[in-house]
Amino acid sequence: GIQVEQSPPDLILQEGANSTLRCNFSDSVNNLQWFHQNPWGQLINLFYIPSGTKQNGRLSATTVATERYSLLYISSSQTTDSGVYFCAVVTSGSRLTFGEGTQLTVNP
Amino acid sequence: DSGVTQTPKHLITATGQRVTLRCSPRSGDLSVYWYQQSLDQGLQFLIQYYNGEERAKGNILERFSAQQFPDLHSELNLSSLELGDSALYFCASSAKTGSSPLHFGNGTRLTVT
Numbered sequence: 639g640i641q642v643e644q645s646p647p648d649l650i651l652q653e654g655a656n657s658t659l660r661c662n663f664s665d666s667v668n669n670l671q672w673f674h675q676n677p678w679g680q681l682i683n684l685f686y687i688p689s690g691t692k693q694n695g696r697l698s699a700t701t702v703a704t705e706r707y708s709l710l711y712i713s714s715s716q717t718t719d720s721g722v723y724f725c726a727v728v729t730s731g732s733r734l735t736f737g738e739g740t741q742l743t744v745n746p
Numbered sequence: 747d748s749g750v751t752q753t754p755k756h757l758i759t760a761t762g763q764r765v766t767l768r769c770s771p772r773s774g775d776l777s778v779y780w781y782q783q784s785l786d787q788g789l790q791f792l793i794q795y796y797n798g799e800e801r802a803k804g805n806i807l808e809r810f811s812a813q814q815f816p817d818l819h820s821e822l823n824l825s826s827l828e829l830g831d832s833a834l835y836f837c838a839s840s841a842k843t844g845s846s847p848l849h850f851g852n853g854t855r856l857t858v859t
Contacts, residue, residue: 671847680850681836732777733791
């Protein structure tokens with residue numbers, strides 16, 4: 639099956655810093671989503687971005703489908719950004735395959 | 747708020763027991779998915795239903811079963827529970843299959859003692 643690799647596995651930032659999270663996938667995808675899992679366990683849908691670039695406030699994402707990667711940018715990070723960020727992809731069918739996630743800690 | 751409702755939020759039960767987790771999808775969504783998140787396995791796809799019919803199966807144990815009812819809500823039944831079944835169980839829904847984003851509920855945290 640498809641492999642989804644996220645980097646870095648862990649990231650520690652000071653409040654106000656910027657960061658880039660990467661997601662590599664091993665096959666063509668029909669769907670790619672970024673999620674944030676907060677410390678309470680909730681999975682928040684950040685972006686649905688099979689290709690191109692999208693922005694939502696301090697967050698933006700870019701997927702280059704032909705090169706099989708996606709990037710999530712977080713600018714001016716806040717402590718509430720802490721949690722785990724997951725990339726998930728769909729190849730055939732409709733099941734999402736998740737990466738292992740990036741654990742982000744933002745310190746005040 | 748994703749619009750996907752899962753109940754209960756927490757469940758504590760003993761080994762060998764049976765439990766039922768319930769999911770109400772977003773209004774208008776026909777597809778329902780179940781995922782399991784455990785510490786050592788990450789987020790694993792269990793099963794998908796589309797408009798009442800099973801559409802795809804993932805790493806779902808034979809002790810587990812699910813169904814989607816005519817009103818589109820879904821239930822995940824877990825039986826003969828083992829300690830290793832302790833996990834966060836998520837339900838997600840989407841409008842279509844494959845080309846629509848999935849929206850996740852807040853999960854049911856199952857603890858088997």
